[in-house]
Amino acid sequence: MKHKIQNTKLSSLCLRSTVLYTFFMLSLQGFSQTPPKIRSEVDTTFIKIGEQIKFTVTVETDSTDQVIFPDGQTFSPLETVEAYATDTTRKKDRLTLQKIYALTQFDSGSYKLPAQRIEINGKGYFTDSLQVDVANVAVDTINQKMYDIKELMVVEKSNSGLWKILIAVLVGLLILGGLLYWFVFRKKPLTEEEKVALLPPYDRALIELKKLENSKYLIQDEYKQYYTELTNIVRSYLEEDVHVTALESTTDELIGKLEMLKDAGELKIDNDTLLQFKRILQTADLVKFAKSRPETSLAEEHRKSIEQIVIKTHEALPEPTEEELLEQEEYREELARKEQRKKWVLASGIAAGLILIALASVAGYYGPRNVWDTVTRQKTKILLDQDWIASSYGFPPISLETPEVLVRQKVKLPPEQQAATQGLQVFAYQSPNDAIAISTTSLSLANVEEDPDFEKTIETLLSSLEKRGVKNIITKQEEFTTVTGVKGIKIYGSGKFPIVESNETAQGEYSILLFGGKGFQQQVMITWLSDDPYAQKIVDRILQTVEVKTET
Template identity: 65%
Template sequence: MYSVFTPRIQHGSFLLKRIVFLCFVLVTSLIAAQENPKITSAVDTTFIKIGDQVQWTVSVEVDSVDQVIFPEGQTFSPLETVEAYATDTTRKKDRLTLQKIYALTQFDSGRYKLPTQRIEINGTGYFTDSLFIDVATVPVDTIAQNLYDIKPLISVEKNNADPWKYLLIGLLILLVLAGLFYWFVLRKKPLSEEEKEALLPPYDRALLELKRLENSKYLIQDEFKEYYSELTTIVRSYLEEDAHVSALESTTGQLINKLELLRDSGELDLEIDTINQFKNILQTADLVKFAKSKPSTAAAERDRKLVEQIVVQTHDALPEPTEEELMQLAEYQEELERKKQKKKLIIGIASLAALLLIGTTIAGFKFGFAYLKDTVLGHPTKELLESDWISSSYGYPPIVLETPKVLVRQEVKLPPEAKATITDIQAFGYRSAVGLFTIGTTSVTMNPEAEPDFGKTLEQIIKGFESQGAKNIITKQEEFTTISGVKGQKIFGSGKFAVPESEELIKGKYTVLLFGGKGFQQYIIITWLDDDTYAQEIVDRILTTVEVKTEV
């Protein structure tokens, strides 16, 4: 039995070993499949016209628990990202296939390299293949239309729409203030009853006041003191205004003596009985006011009527004014009116000046007097700071930053000796019409093996300043990092610079940012006045938006 079954046992052992080996291979292959993600990428075309789009598709096959991060932002330079579509996910058992499509474009003709893209899976970076995209110009029908040379740049006048807008707002405010000034100061307001009564002649006003006294309730309420006080005040005021007798401050005896003297001198034609009646009324009034005497109501009514007769007789006894006196009176009234108007004008102007002064003082303490002056009178860099800023990409390799004005391409001619190492220079710049404020960007493409020499570049920049008349340039240096983490050099300082509108050198500041790598170099230059706080704010804001691409 041993000889019969031994081969079978050996054969079974061989099969067991084979099965174990196959299981090991299978497990190993599964583990390898889980550990090695599969990445593929492709484009729908490698030839487009200017402005057309390339659809770049990347597919990643990973385990269901893996974390995948696709490229974001403008990572396809020199091609521009138009849109990154949402990720499409497909599940097959415990494996996922992630597909993401990017729409890319370019607006200059040429042959461009679509760079490799980094895809991060569980913290490890995997890179796609790079390829070339040909961008062709749009064909022009030269038969249907003629071709012409590019026209040169022409200067245009500055747009004055904004100053006109502020001028109209200022005029509107002045009109409102002028309207308020006229309404409350210069306008002849309707007279009140008291004002109309005050303008009446003394005779008419006295009769009107006596009539009002007749209709009063003094006698009904036994207020004899108030009644006689008002009665004597009316007649005394009339004599002082019309007969020019100082009656208000005189005692009864003094007033009667003055009237008798005027009668005796012929200046006042009054009968002696009238003067005596007036004396009796004044004495009665004194007794009522000081001795608390209380006459009958009929006697009080009679005294009022006698005072009215005295007023009438005195008015009739007064001589008629001469023409000269009437003219003097008219001139006097006109002079009073002029003084009144002048007084109103002075009060109005003083009120307006005080209002402006108070408003200016409050605004000055709140915003600063220098800021207030610049707001009212205008300041070139303040207007730049408060304008609508523009974010754009300049040159190749691109420099991205925000500026208050768009930078204009500058023509740069390469000297023959530089063509051996420099392939192309693209420069853009802006200069304020007033002052020292300037912004400039330069992108330099060199031979692929050439390394950037920051020291030599800085030396050339300083020499450029000096060739334009700058002196006493102070230089400081530190490291600068963009918002995306690209490191570069920042050179900054101060000096005395020349500006076209001034024959003297003015004190200013400058900042230079240098970036670069193998085959390229980028730099940004900004200059501004030393004491221009608005320009300093502009520079600080620009530096927070700087971004550069480090792949050529």
Template identity: 55%
Template sequence: MKKTGTYGSWDMAYWSRALLFAAFMALPLLLKAQEAPRVQSGVDTASIRIGEQIRWTVAVEVDTTAQVIFPEGQTFSPLETVEAFKTDTTRKMDRMLLQKTYALTQFDSGSYLLPTQRIEIDGRGFFTDSLLISVATVPVDTVNQKMYDIKPMMEVQAGIPGWLKWLLGILAVLLAAAGVAWYFLRKNRLSEQEAEALLPPFERAMRELKRLEQSRYLIQEEYKQYYTELTGIVRAYLEEEVHISALESTTAQLLEKLELLRDAGKLKLDEQTLVQFQKILETADLVKFARSRPELRAAEQDRLQVEQIVQKTREALPEPTEEELLQQEAYRKEWEARKKRKKIRIAAMAAGAVLLVALVASVAYFGVQNVKDSLFGTPSKSLLQGEWIASSYGYPPILLETPEVLVRREVPLPPEALEAISDLDAFAYDNPKAHLSISAISTTFNQADTPPDFEAAVDQALVGMERNGARNIITKQEEFTTVSGVKGVKVFGRGEFKQPGSGNYLKGKYTLLLFGGNGFLQQVFLSWEEGDSYAEEIVERILNTVEVKTVV
């Protein structure tokens, strides 16, 4: 049965071979080489001045078939690595001597501890000794060196006050929102021609006749254009209202259609109205095709008669059917729905502008990442802000305060481990979404006087991480003291951890705490994603609550 962990497959093999196998430090190594590797290290000087370099050399004597991996990168912190020289190899029979030299420096005065370095030989870690390096300041001759007066104060132009920047930012956002709202309103607003096209045929015809009355066609003696528009208005009205093809019909054809409708009882027009309409159409034909020039008064009178014809035609039409009334009602509802949608768009744009101002102000004050995390949340933030649980795990007990309770893990022990281990209690919590893992392990040995081997435990933990795909692991070590004063060892660092189900690697950090005494060992292991500030706070809070009982 497997359980997916933070950086790999947290199955039973992982727990037994990686972190939990660190509890087996009391077991003898069953497989030994014919001659164990030998590792020695040293520096050319333990005292330098600021900016000077020291040469740290490590010599490894191993079999010729052994694979040796030296430290890489900035693993000598607080000293800085200037250069790593090529490895010098000397062979003698079936053994070889490898020498690796590093140039290190420091730019601040003081005493610095050159940390132990891990040399990996055939997958097994060997650690060098730590050294104390003294960095002295460079002496300055303040007597003979020429001194200069302090430069006078310079006036600088005052910057924009913070409140003014906020005000200008909010005004800029409001102006932008107003511009967007104006653009959409103008875009969705109907033009005068579109609004007029939505009017009923009668109202549109009367409005066009009124516009024709105010035109300058008759003043400029443009009779052809005048009568063309006049007959076009009445023909378009008849085609829309009476539903006959009036625009493409000749004068005779149009009159014939009107008479047929009158005889059928569908259009109740009197004879005199038809005669007046016929005279107007014949006059328009003469003007358009025979270049006739009627009198000004007659032309104006023809327009007045056309208005009467339009009004009489409207009155002569039968009452609209139920279907037509339904169509008119549908048109009215569509018009009202369009106006309602327009109001909704305006309100939405106004609300969007307010939200945009609030978002910009929040980002300016709190920062992009905080606003993003507050809006969308993160798994690690939810854990940090949730209700934490304080509990003790294993025997001797390890007291922790964690976001979630740790669950017991059953770990089968190999036969050779049963000879040395009396009991092993393992508890863990994994959150793949937050890339966070927490484990607590308590181990007791059959021999009550067996001291804990911290170095072997660290070595086995690192080997287990590498077996699960971790690479470029950087290790640092320091003393750790709980709130109650119990001292232990803290091993921490970073590396690249393989994500489950893919070949991708995720940059992460880890911390391993080791406590113990004669007959027992206690371990706390934490791993999380590098750069996750909420995970950093979770780990810091857990470390501040760690307590152990050192009496079995």
């Protein structure tokens, strides 16, 4: 019984502790946390199509809370333009977070900005929904004319950068020329080997024998290499200075040739020297071909003997005559000229090859004729590629773009026409090679309120072409519309045009534009040669820029 009472007290105590703990924790939580506050607003509820509104969301919460703002296109039907960075302000243990969104709409109407979900510590809070009106933009269709959308205009590849490529090629050639001069034609300092090679045979032989003395052939038991070089030195000297075929001759053949020179009096050398020379050559043959190995001291003695033989041979040679010296000088000069010609041929070949490669590359990209006309400065191509001039001429004005400015022309009218004419302005330009001619005419009549008679004007213009000597005139007619929609008449065709200061004719083309209104008329006339492709391109470009005013 006592045990049962103790268990009941224990259970009651545990239950009471649990209730107190739970109440304490709930009281603590309610005391330490304040519910977050959320506000939303817009800077305006009325915008035009494409304008933006600023939607601002402000959240006040504890510094330990995690807040997630809406991201992406959650404002549909409005579109999010930009979501700015969150602005944070701290005050003690509270944070004020402000997020601004830029919104827009491209269709007119009344739209509802939906409520946005703000997540705080995993719990969702919603902003207020708002109504936004988007007004249409009024278009003035009464005072402003409406025009059809123009077709795409094909623009040909500009050749204005061709000069830059040609300049780059020239710079490359100059650099190549500098490199060729520096590495081929410039007199470079000679190396020791080159200096020795330019010495006379006698001096060169002594220097090479001295080098052989300082070599390590004998120390390394390389007797074959030692005697091979020793005999080559003396044989080369004899071939160059004594003028005998020593390198290809055997020992007996070489000694025999020297004896013949001695007997002929061309080589004053004693028999003992020739005999000593023969013994050295025979020893060298044994070392090279029979693997004989003489004493080191003997090998050294043979080198000294060869040096004396070279000296005695040189002294035994007769002094060269003045004619021989001149022949040797001419021979050296001829060798120098041949070497110089080889260098020039090499340099010219490299330069010509690079030029051909550069020209072929440029011609392949721009076209052969285009490159040729650019290099030769073809006059019509220069007009096409240069900066054009946009200007208005006469009154009522005719606006167009041309390679060169049109110059006012003095026109004399008969007295009877002067009375009927209120104003006449003529402007014209003629290319230097007579490939193209451009003119504009603005005519105002006095006391006339009627539309111009274009048929009569066309007859007058064709008659004037015939008077200028144009033959076989072919005429076509069609409607012409400017960029802004002004309509006129286009008369065009071809014929045989007379060449200035010549009795010959050339195939040419013409194009005439006629515009006008009550009491006035405007005219643009262009003539050009058919075989000039650049003239045709100039005409096409001019016709695309023609603009007139038909109201005075």
